[in-house]
Every structure is written in C-alpha cells, then in structure tokens.
Amino acid sequence: MAFSLFGGSDKKDSGAAPTSGNSSNVNSIKENLQAQILQEIALTNATELISKISNNCYEKCILNPGSSLSTADATCLDQCSEKYIQAWNTISRRYLARVQSESKN
Amino acid sequence: MPEISKNDISQLDEASQVELLKFVESENAKAKLQSSIHMFTDMCFKKCVPTITMGSTNCVDRFLDTNIFVVNKISKSMQK
Numbered sequence: 001m002a003f004s005l006f007g008g009s010d011k012k013d014s015g016a017a018p019t020s021g022n023s024s025n026v027n028s029i030k031e032n033l034q035a036q037i038l039q040e041i042a043l044t045n046a047t048e049l050i051s052k053i054s055n056n057c058y059e060k061c062i063l064n065p066g067s068s069l070s071t072a073d074a075t076c077l078d079q080c081s082e083k084y085i086q087a088w089n090t091i092s093r094r095y096l097a098r099v100q101s102e103s104k105n
Numbered sequence: 106m107p108e109i110s111k112n113d114i115s116q117l118d119e120a121s122q123v124e125l126l127k128f129v130e131s132e133n134a135k136a137k138l139q140s141s142i143h144m145f146t147d148m149c150f151k152k153c154v155p156t157i158t159m160g161s162t163n164c165v166d167r168f169l170d171t172n173i174f175v176v177n178k179i180s181k182s183m184q185k
Contacts, residue, residue, distance in 0.1 A: 029113045030121045034128055036109065041136055046183070048140075050175050052147050058171040065167035069174070073167075077174050088146045095142055 053084045 061076035117125070 026117055026121050029109065029117060030125060033109055033114075033125060037129065037132055041132060044136070045139055045143075046179060048143050050172070050179055052143060053175045053179075054168070054172040056147065056150050057175070058168050062167045062171060069167065069170045074174070077171060078178070081175055081178055084146070084150055087150050088142065091146045091149060092142045095145060096138065099138070 049085075049088070053081045056084060057081055 057077050057080035060080050061073055066073075
C-alpha cells in the first residue's frame with residue numbers, strides 16, 4: 001500500500017545555519033516541536049481517513065445489519081477500504097497535479 | 106516524545122522562531138490540501154458507488170464493527 005499519509009514527511013533544511021552558542025539545544029527543541037506537529041497532523045489525517053472509510057463502506061457493505069459481522073460483510077469491507085485508499089491516492093495525485101498546473105497560470 | 110514547555114520555546118533564537126513559523130505555515134498549507142483530498146475522495150467515492158439505504162436495530166452495532174474493522178486495517182498498514 002503506497003501511502004504518504006502517516007507522518008511520512010521529507011525533512012528539508014531551509015539552509016539557515018545555526019549561529020548561536022547553544023545551537024544544539026535550540027536545534028533539539030526545534031526538532032522536537034516539528035516532530036510533534038507532524039505527529040499531530042498524521043494522527044488527524046488517520047482519524048479522518050478512518051471516519052470516511054467507515055461511513056462509506058458501512059453504507060456500501062452492511063445492507064442489513066445482522067447480529068454479527070458476517071464473512072461476506074468482512075470481505076466487502078476489506079475490498080471497500082482497499083478501493084477507498086486507492087481512490088484517495090489517485091485523487092491526491094490528480095488534485096496536486098491540478099493545483100500545480102493552475103498555479104503556473 | 107518529550108513534552109515541550111513554554112520555557113523551551115523562549116530559549117529559541119530568532120532564526121529558529123522564523124524557521125518554525127515557516128514550518129507551521131507550510132504544514133498548514135499541506136493540511137489544507139489533504140483536507141480537500143479527503144473531501145474529494147469522499148464525494149467521488151459516493152458518486153461512483155450506488156447508494157444503499159439502511160435501517161435496522163443492529164445498525165449502530167454494525168456501524169461500530171465497521172469502524173473497528175477499519176481502525177485495525179489502518180493500524181496494520183501503518184506498521185508496514
């Protein structure tokens with residue numbers, strides 16, 4: 001599953017070299033903050049994805065809610081969530097390409 | 106992950122503060138894009154799949170089963 005959603009951020013230095021004396025301490029505080037922010041974003045994203053898949057696949061797969069989750073239900077949920085993630089990846093690529101091409105104009 | 110105190114933040118020099126501000130701005134922009142992607146995927150998925158009505162007393166239980174199923178699946182794929 002190719003999936004750039006969960007905290008998979010590329011670390012890019014902005015090129016600003018540290019100049020102050022206790023630069024290693026400052027750097028570690030800065031890096032901790034950045035890591036916490038990325039963690040927070042990844043969690044929000046995962047929560048959002050789970051909620052969307054639950055809603056969509058529940059509607060699609062659980063036609064008549066029985067007393068337990070049947071094998072057929074589970075198979076449908078499995079395929080449905082797989083499909084949803086595929087759609088997410090496709091739309092993500094498509095949308096980002098569109099945003100880039102629009103911003104050139 | 107260690108907690109960050111107010112004191113830690115006040116120790117940051119100006120260059121680091123500027124860098125952090127830029128970092129937050131850029132992550133914020135990315136988050137907005139991802140939020141749009143969530144919305145579009147939701148919309149397009151609904152559009153491509155015939156809608157199905159539901160209704161039963163087991164509705165909530167099966168919905169929660171669905172939610173737990175998805176949580177398990179996602180956490181498995183996160184571990185990969």
